[in-house]
Amino acid sequence: MALLDVKNLGISFGGLRAVNAVDLSIEQGELYGLIGPNGAGKTTIFNLLTGVYKPDEGIVKLDGTDITGKRTIDINKAGIARTFQNIRLFKDMPVLDNVKAGLHNKHHYTTIEGIFRLPRYHRVEKEMNEKAMELLEVFGLEKEADYLASNLPYGKQRKLEIARALATEPKLILLDEPAAGMNPNETKELMETIQFVREKFNMTILLIEHDMKLVSGICEKLTVLNFGEVLAQGNTSDVLNNPEVITAYLGE
Amino acid sequence: MKKINKQTKSNIITYGIVVVAFIIVQLLLSTGNLSSLMEGLLVPLCVYVILALSLNLVVGILGELSLGHAGFMCVGAFSSAFFSKCMEEIITVSAVRFILALILGAVAAGVFGILIGIPVLRLRGDYLAIVTLAFGEIIKNLVNVLYIGKDAAGFHFSTKDSISLNLQPEGEVIVNGPQGITGTPQDSTFLIGVILIIITLFVILNMVNSRDGRAIMAIRDNRIAAESVGINITKYKLMAFSVSAALAGAAGVLYAHNLSTLTALPKNFGYNMSIMILVFVVLGGIGNMRGSIIAAVILTLLPELLRGLSDYRMLIYAIVLILMMLFNWAPKSLEWREKHSLKRLIKKKKTAKEA
Amino acid sequence: MSFLSYLINGISLGSVYAIIALGYTMVYGIAKMLNFAHGDVIMVGGYVVLISSTSLGCPPLLGVLIAVIFCTVLGVVIERVAYRPLRNASSSLAVLITAIGVSYLLQNLALLIFGANTKSFHSVVTVPAITLADGKMTISGETIVTILSCIVIMVVLTLFINRTKAGQAMLAVSEDKGAAQLMGINVNRTIGLTFAIGSGLAAIAGVLLCSAYPSLNPYTGSMPGIKAFVAAVFGGIGSIPGAMIGGILLGVIEILGKAYISSQLADAIVFAVLIIVLLVKPTGILGKKIQEKV
Numbered sequence: 001m002a003l004l005d006v007k008n009l010g011i012s013f014g015g016l017r018a019v020n021a022v023d024l025s026i027e028q029g030e031l032y033g034l035i036g037p038n039g040a041g042k043t044t045i046f047n048l049l050t051g052v053y054k055p056d057e058g059i060v061k062l063d064g065t066d067i068t069g070k071r072t073i074d075i076n077k078a079g080i081a082r083t084f085q086n087i088r089l090f091k092d093m094p095v096l097d098n099v100k101a102g103l104h105n106k107h108h109y110t111t112i113e114g115i116f117r118l119p120r121y122h123r124v125e126k127e128m129n130e131k132a133m134e135l136l137e138v139f140g141l142e143k144e145a146d147y148l149a150s151n152l153p154y155g156k157q158r159k160l161e162i163a164r165a166l167a168t169e170p171k172l173i174l175l176d177e178p179a180a181g182m183n184p185n186e187t188k189e190l191m192e193t194i195q196f197v198r199e200k201f202n203m204t205i206l207l208i209e210h211d212m213k214l215v216s217g218i219c220e221k222l223t224v225l226n227f228g229e230v231l232a233q234g235n236t237s238d239v240l241n242n243p244e245v246i247t248a249y250l251g252e
Numbered sequence: 253m254k255k256i257n258k259q260t261k262s263n264i265i266t267y268g269i270v271v272v273a274f275i276i277v278q279l280l281l282s283t284g285n286l287s288s289l290m291e292g293l294l295v296p297l298c299v300y301v302i303l304a305l306s307l308n309l310v311v312g313i314l315g316e317l318s319l320g321h322a323g324f325m326c327v328g329a330f331s332s333a334f335f336s337k338c339m340e341e342i343i344t345v346s347a348v349r350f351i352l353a354l355i356l357g358a359v360a361a362g363v364f365g366i367l368i369g370i371p372v373l374r375l376r377g378d379y380l381a382i383v384t385l386a387f388g389e390i391i392k393n394l395v396n397v398l399y400i401g402k403d404a405a406g407f408h409f410s411t412k413d414s415i416s417l418n419l420q421p422e423g424e425v426i427v428n429g430p431q432g433i434t435g436t437p438q439d440s441t442f443l444i445g446v447i448l449i450i451i452t453l454f455v456i457l458n459m460v461n462s463r464d465g466r467a468i469m470a471i472r473d474n475r476i477a478a479e480s481v482g483i484n485i486t487k488y489k490l491m492a493f494s495v496s497a498a499l500a501g502a503a504g505v506l507y508a509h510n511l512s513t514l515t516a517l518p519k520n521f522g523y524n525m526s527i528m529i530l531v532f533v534v535l536g537g538i539g540n541m542r543g544s545i546i547a548a549v550i551l552t553l554l555p556e557l558l559r560g561l562s563d564y565r566m567l568i569y570a571i572v573l574i575l576m577m578l579f580n581w582a583p584k585s586l587e588w589r590e591k592h593s594l595k596r597l598i599k600k601k602k603t604a605k606e607a
Numbered sequence: 608m609s610f611l612s613y614l615i616n617g618i619s620l621g622s623v624y625a626i627i628a629l630g631y632t633m634v635y636g637i638a639k640m641l642n643f644a645h646g647d648v649i650m651v652g653g654y655v656v657l658i659s660s661t662s663l664g665c666p667p668l669l670g671v672l673i674a675v676i677f678c679t680v681l682g683v684v685i686e687r688v689a690y691r692p693l694r695n696a697s698s699s700l701a702v703l704i705t706a707i708g709v710s711y712l713l714q715n716l717a718l719l720i721f722g723a724n725t726k727s728f729h730s731v732v733t734v735p736a737i738t739l740a741d742g743k744m745t746i747s748g749e750t751i752v753t754i755l756s757c758i759v760i761m762v763v764l765t766l767f768i769n770r771t772k773a774g775q776a777m778l779a780v781s782e783d784k785g786a787a788q789l790m791g792i793n794v795n796r797t798i799g800l801t802f803a804i805g806s807g808l809a810a811i812a813g814v815l816l817c818s819a820y821p822s823l824n825p826y827t828g829s830m831p832g833i834k835a836f837v838a839a840v841f842g843g844i845g846s847i848p849g850a851m852i853g854g855i856l857l858g859v860i861e862i863l864g865k866a867y868i869s870s871q872l873a874d875a876i877v878f879a880v881l882i883i884v885l886l887v888k889p890t891g892i893l894g895k896k897i898q899e900k901v
Contacts, residue, residue: 115454
């Protein structure tokens with residue numbers, strides 16, 4: 001059984017059919033790419049999967065559970081985390097606290113325990129600090145733990161977003177153009193990090209990307225979208241050699 | 253770990269400032285160096301500080317603009333004054349009565365915070381501001397038409413006048429519409445005020461530096477991202493809003509038990525009051541608790557210190573306020589300050605020497 | 608019959624709110640700020656008319672003209688000195704607090720110059736009252752003038768915005784300041800013009816308000832200012848027809864509430880209606896729905 005199983009997904013805005021009849025099936029542990037020209041509906045699919053928009057049609061199943069149309073926070077609890085195309089960090093909070101906010105639902109103590117600094121507060125906070133530092137180390141951000149998130153350079157902000165998403169211990173992580181705005185070196189480094197994350201956390205990853213090198217380098221499967229519909233789907237090499245894809249996406 | 257130490261240090265300084273200020277005032281009082289006018293200002297000063305701190309929780313930490321803070325103070329003031337007046341003969345130990353009144357006032361205001369917060373917190377920005385202002389005004393207006401009396405048969409309510417309460421001859425009007433509540437036991441002291449400030453600080457600072465505080469600030473910084481990591485927006489917005497309301501209610505309790513007559517006037521519970529508290533918060537630094545305390549104290553004392561200038565004092569207050577805002581916030585002014593800051597000048601000298 | 612006269616009184620009061628709300632809504636639309644001092648400009652307008660007619664002995668209409676000019680200049684000066692430096696401040700609260708400072712400043716200046724006592728105001732309206740239905744109902748001259756002024760202002764303002772270059776520039780700036788600047792629009796001047804118009808309207812509102820309710824003190828403008836702000840939000844802040852509808856509805860609700868429910872609770876009723884409207888339609892009656900892009 002696939003980890004993520006999407007059938008016949010669709011949504012309209014006004015008269016515009018932004019996403020239509022999209023099927024998507026991602027196996028546990030896969031690194032899956034979603035590509036397509038601007039306005040093809042990639043980010044809209046992410047928004048549908050994470051409950052930012054409610055689909056007009058279709059079913060989304062995660063690990064066998066129906067999560068169609070659920071609220072964003074419930075979908076996150078069910079196991080989907082994401083990053084954003086236009087970075088959305090908690091910019092006036094320290095880097096460490098950004099990750100700790102991601103740990104919110106995995107580490108509990110009550111408001112009273114927090115205000116009165118009861119033993120569990122200290123114990124859980126210590127756990128959270130350790131866990132968060134561990135994640136920051138994966139992304140080489142441990143030295144910047146005290147910085148405000150908005151003071152990080154662009155590339156590190158993207159990494160922090162991934163770290164924050166991973167902190168929620170998802171089954172599936174959605175990365176929306178993680179390499180956008182990075183130079184080739186940074187992109188290469190990011191590719192390695194994504195590979196590493198996948199192996200270390202045994203993570204399933206769905207990513208939107210424009211950078212063909214990144215996509216063909218690390219994704220084993222691809223879905224190509226065009227005008228909100230699936231143009232081609234399958235193994236990366238097959239899809240990239242598909243003449244229709246070459247015409248529509250890469251241009252002749 | 254370094255960060256936590258820095259945070260704790262900053263908090264200790266804040267508590268320290270309050271305690272030192274208290275000691276200085278006590279010394280001045282015992283040596284008779286404080287004018288009776290200033291002495292009368294001590295409890296109101298504590299009230300304003302608590303109000304500013306609690307509003308800063310909503311404005312600075314949650315990042316929402318509320319213009320109805322005085323309404324919650326009003327709820328706390330009237331509910332607790334009502335309680336104390338009814339219990340004056342039943343609970344004779346004033347400390348016990350005051351603590352009960354305090355809890356009641358804070359809880360009542362907190363409940364109002366939840367009731368108002370549920371519908372209102374869906375709105376954003378300036379819309380939220382105007383609706384909170386509206387709620388504040390409604391609370392003030394409702395209190396002004398409320399008549400409650402007590403006699404052998406129990407409590408009587410009316411929204412018309414004290415005569416329609418139909419009290420028996422020995423009955424007593426407790427809440428008398430626009431005349432409010434008269435004869436509340438005056439239990440508030442400066443010491444109690446300072447203790448309440450410390451409790452308020454304790455609640456807010458500890459909450460901010462906890463899991464809840466992080467969730468609230470995450471919502472402030474980016475609502476959509478906060479949702480995406482599973483933070484319940486409604487729950488935490490409500491939490492910040494109702495805790496803030498409860499603390500404002502506590503300030504109201506302090507306020508009510510400092511006066512012999514409690515009335516709901518535009519001056520003390522209207523939007524003007526809410527706005528004045530907002531001025532403290534913004535001038536002291538949004539999200540900066542220590543700043544709120546200092547701004548509340550200075551801006552409350554300023555008109556009194558300027559009393560010698562009699563008629564001109566409020567004018568000067570207004571001008572100072574505008575100038576301070578321009579100095580602190582205008583991008584041009586900040587640029588100029590950056591260029592001429594002491595640190596930079598010192599650095600310049602140093603580098604010049606080294607060269 | 609009494610219902611009808613209440614209704615007309617309500618429309619009249621609402622027309623004053625609408626004129627004030629227009630100023631609020633235009634300034635909000637273009638500068639994205641709540642100008643808390645707007646209500647106090649009304650009060651200034653009232654005092655200027657009072658002085659020019661009593662101390663200087665001007666005819667009423669000349670007095671009104673002087674008030675409009677005075678307030679227009681005042682509005683522009685306030686914007687230039689107190690608001691413009693904060694336009695790009697990191698928090699939008701900065702300019703809000705400054706506006707509150709300006710409000711205190713105007714109130715206390717008036718207090719110093721004119722004293723705290725309420726001055727009686729002689730109506731500037733010379734139009735005679737109309738008697739209808741065999742004397743059962745009279746409509747005062749003030750009411751007629753107020754409603755007519757409101758209609759004229761609304762029409763002129765709409766034409767100004769839709770038909771003139773300056774009006775189009777206002778629309779462009781309120782839509783997108785940066786893009787407007789790139790199109791060669793002088794943003795500073797356009798915002799200044801908006802304040803000028805808003806303040807001029809406030810002066811007119813002040814005169815009408817003081818003619819209908821003939822008393823004046825330094826705080827006269829405060830509550831109508833807040834009510835007009837409510838009216839602007841009610842109709843959908845930033846929308847000119849919205850301010851009009853919001854203002855008139857508010858006036859009618861207030862007068863009818865006073866007449867039929869409770870005079871002490873009239874304000875509470877007005878605010879309660881606002882809350883209900885916003886809960887049903889979070890951006891007001893004619894407000895645009897804003898969808899955040901993810």
